Amino acid sequence: MKVLITGGAGFLGQRLARALLKRGQLSDSQGQPRTIDELVLVDVVAGNDFGDPRVRVVTGDISDAALLRELVDERTQSIFHLAAIVSGAAEADFDLGMRINLDASRALLDACRLRGHRPKVVFTSSVAVYGGKLPALVRDDTALNPQSSYGAQKAIGELLLNDYSRRGFVDGRVLRLPTISVRPGKPNKAASSFASGIIREPLNGEAAVCPVSPDLRLWLLSPRGAIESLIAGHELDGPALGMSRTINLPGISVSVGEMVEALGKVAGPEAVARITFAPDPAIERIVNSWPGAWDTARAKALGLVADPDFESIIRAFIADE
Amino acid sequence: MKVLITGGAGFLGQRLARALLKRGQLSDSQGQPRTIDELVLVDVVAGNDFGDPRVRVVTGDISDAALLRELVDERTQSIFHLAAIVSGAAEADFDLGMRINLDASRALLDACRLRGHRPKVVFTSSVAVYGGKLPALVRDDTALNPQSSYGAQKAIGELLLNDYSRRGFVDGRVLRLPTISVRPGKPNKAASSFASGIIREPLNGEAAVCPVSPDLRLWLLSPRGAIESLIAGHELDGPALGMSRTINLPGISVSVGEMVEALGKVAGPEAVARITFAPDPAIERIVNSWPGAWDTARAKALGLVADPDFESIIRAFIADE
Numbered sequence: 001m002k003v004l005i006t007g008g009a010g011f012l013g014q015r016l017a018r019a020l021l022k023r024g025q026l027s028d029s030q031g032q033p034r035t036i037d038e039l040v041l042v043d044v045v046a047g048n049d050f051g052d053p054r055v056r057v058v059t060g061d062i063s064d065a066a067l068l069r070e071l072v073d074e075r076t077q078s079i080f081h082l083a084a085i086v087s088g089a090a091e092a093d094f095d096l097g098m099r100i101n102l103d104a105s106r107a108l109l110d111a112c113r114l115r116g117h118r119p120k121v122v123f124t125s126s127v128a129v130y131g132g133k134l135p136a137l138v139r140d141d142t143a144l145n146p147q148s149s150y151g152a153q154k155a156i157g158e159l160l161l162n163d164y165s166r167r168g169f170v171d172g173r174v175l176r177l178p179t180i181s182v183r184p185g186k187p188n189k190a191a192s193s194f195a196s197g198i199i200r201e202p203l204n205g206e207a208a209v210c211p212v213s214p215d216l217r218l219w220l221l222s223p224r225g226a227i228e229s230l231i232a233g234h235e236l237d238g239p240a241l242g243m244s245r246t247i248n249l250p251g252i253s254v255s256v257g258e259m260v261e262a263l264g265k266v267a268g269p270e271a272v273a274r275i276t277f278a279p280d281p282a283i284e285r286i287v288n289s290w291p292g293a294w295d296t297a298r299a300k301a302l303g304l305v306a307d308p309d310f311e312s313i314i315r316a317f318i319a320d321e
Numbered sequence: 322m323k324v325l326i327t328g329g330a331g332f333l334g335q336r337l338a339r340a341l342l343k344r345g346q347l348s349d350s351q352g353q354p355r356t357i358d359e360l361v362l363v364d365v366v367a368g369n370d371f372g373d374p375r376v377r378v379v380t381g382d383i384s385d386a387a388l389l390r391e392l393v394d395e396r397t398q399s400i401f402h403l404a405a406i407v408s409g410a411a412e413a414d415f416d417l418g419m420r421i422n423l424d425a426s427r428a429l430l431d432a433c434r435l436r437g438h439r440p441k442v443v444f445t446s447s448v449a450v451y452g453g454k455l456p457a458l459v460r461d462d463t464a465l466n467p468q469s470s471y472g473a474q475k476a477i478g479e480l481l482l483n484d485y486s487r488r489g490f491v492d493g494r495v496l497r498l499p500t501i502s503v504r505p506g507k508p509n510k511a512a513s514s515f516a517s518g519i520i521r522e523p524l525n526g527e528a529a530v531c532p533v534s535p536d537l538r539l540w541l542l543s544p545r546g547a548i549e550s551l552i553a554g555h556e557l558d559g560p561a562l563g564m565s566r567t568i569n570l571p572g573i574s575v576s577v578g579e580m581v582e583a584l585g586k587v588a589g590p591e592a593v594a595r596i597t598f599a600p601d602p603a604i605e606r607i608v609n610s611w612p613g614a615w616d617t618a619r620a621k622a623l624g625l626v627a628d629p630d631f632e633s634i635i636r637a638f639i640a641d642e
Binding site for chain 2: 094131132133135140141142143144145146147149152155156159160162163166167242243244
């Protein structure tokens with residue numbers, strides 16, 4: 001079988017690729033194990049091919065419907081659609097966010113529909129679909145009320161994936177990811193970029209600015225946990241998902257203050273001293289609209305798991321990076 | 322000011338046009354009363370212009386972005402976006418539903434965005450955005466889980482209208498309409514077409530087939546109530562809507578059996594005898610996914626009202642038609 005990862009050069013895309021190459025197989029929409037003999041990584045920049053002959057790196061614009069029709073053929077049994085314009089960038093450039101987060105997602109689903117072979121499609125969504133007046137614990141049946149264009153575009157993608165699945169065009173799964181922390185590398189334009197920066201930079205001996213209050217509660221998942229969840233979500237039996245293809249992935253609810261405290265335990269007070277708090281209203285407005293926790297009963301019943309605690313997330317980051 | 326009604330030749334569009342011509346004014350987004358000196362009715366077929374010099378009838382395809390850019394100018398302070406492909410038709414023709422219910426709605430919002438004058442936009446949504454496992458009483462914060470393409474497309478339209486409003490591109494209001502009954506005229510391709518047919522046809526001395534069980538509970542609003550709600554929803558003060566532009570309009574919760582009983586009271590047993598029950602699984606699957614009632618506290622607090630009962634709806638239909 002052929003597997004396609006959009007955003008394949010990105011942080012999650014590259015890790016997922018490595019995990020899939022190591023794993024060597026995935027189940028198809030009939031639940032049958034299939035050997036991965038081709039793994040296509042499409043992105044605007046070229047990803048690493050890991051020197052593996054199964055990998056094909058494609059650079060291109062995923063809002064180009066012709067490119068998608070070429071990439072999705074009858075052998076493409078699994079698609080991980082990770083490409084996205086992150087929250088801060090989609091708020092700054094409305095057209096760009098609409099083109100990648102909405103139009104490209106739809107074009108990808110239509111490429112599948114036109115082939116008619118009903119591939120598995122894993123679509124990553126986000127805490128950002130929630131907003132407005134939220135209960136302390138967001139439930140699976142809590143209404144979406146996104147307060148960012150990114151969140152609105154992700155919520156629209158969820159609706160499309162559910163409808164295309166209901167109609168039998170794809171076998172879709174929407175995985176709502178908690179905020180991923182600790183991400184390696186540089187800060188990005190996500191409003192939640194600080195959730196990695198305030199840990200990563202001090203561990204690297206660098207200064208970090210935290211644009212939100214220590215009281216802000218975040219719903220977090222580690223990179224390792226995210227990759228495990230993407231694969232576990234793919235492997236779920238379609239009919240077991242019932243009338244909704246959308247799953248709120250398990251995470252842990254941690255305040256920024258507790259994150260800093262965990263950093264102190266792992267790396268000492270000198271690491272904590274590298275963090276400065278300087279509130280940024282534009283970032284606060286977006287991240288304050290996100291839930292700090294959601295009910296994970298459904299996800300757990302489906303066999304999906306969270307990290308044990310934030311300290312173990314920091315230790316995993318140190319081990320991996 | 323200029324007012325634009327899409328779907329202006331349709332049943333609601335024509336009644337709304339008549340009501341607006343009689344009313345003569347609407348408030349703009351600053352809450353200031355403005356005289357309606359032009360009323361544009363756009364639809365695929367030509368609507369009635371009521372012999373009124375203020376009316377301009379335009380026939381065209383509202384998914385044509387160039388047409389929309391021409392229709393929406395700086396004087397267009399109010400838009401009622403009623404044009405839609407109904408539930409049964411959007412289920413039968415996926416592409417048509419996507420083009421009109423999604424692409425045209427977005428093109429209309431983009432026409433407003435490009436002008437930059439932030440008009441009021443009233444978007445009609447539907448009970449069909451709900452579905453799946455629903456509480457007995459749907460609340461404002463109950464998640465959308467549409468089980469039809471029409472419902473998914475309307476839910477996407479809601480998200481767009483909310484985001485375009487949040488960003489200041491339009492001053493939008495999403496009015497989720499109950500099922501409208503009793504509609505005049507002929508049956509249409511809406512899955513809920515029977516909700517008018519089982520009353521209208523017997524009153525006209527004709528036979529009617531009811532494709533659902535008498536136990537099915539519907540959430541209903543009369544045509545008069547719908548027009549009043551559209552205008553009242555337009556007149557609401559934008560900031561009063563807070564973080565959600567979407568309002569579940571008040572309706573009445575009536576079972577099909579109770580509708581038939583009310584028909585008997587108004588028109589006698591001979592009218593009731595004209596109804597035959599013949600379940601249609603395709604229709605039942607769609608309408609059974611809709612809520613039979615929702616919480617109207619927010620709408621009522623905003624001053625929106627429902628019909629008193631179904632008997633009065635039948636009597637109003639007889640009076641009007």
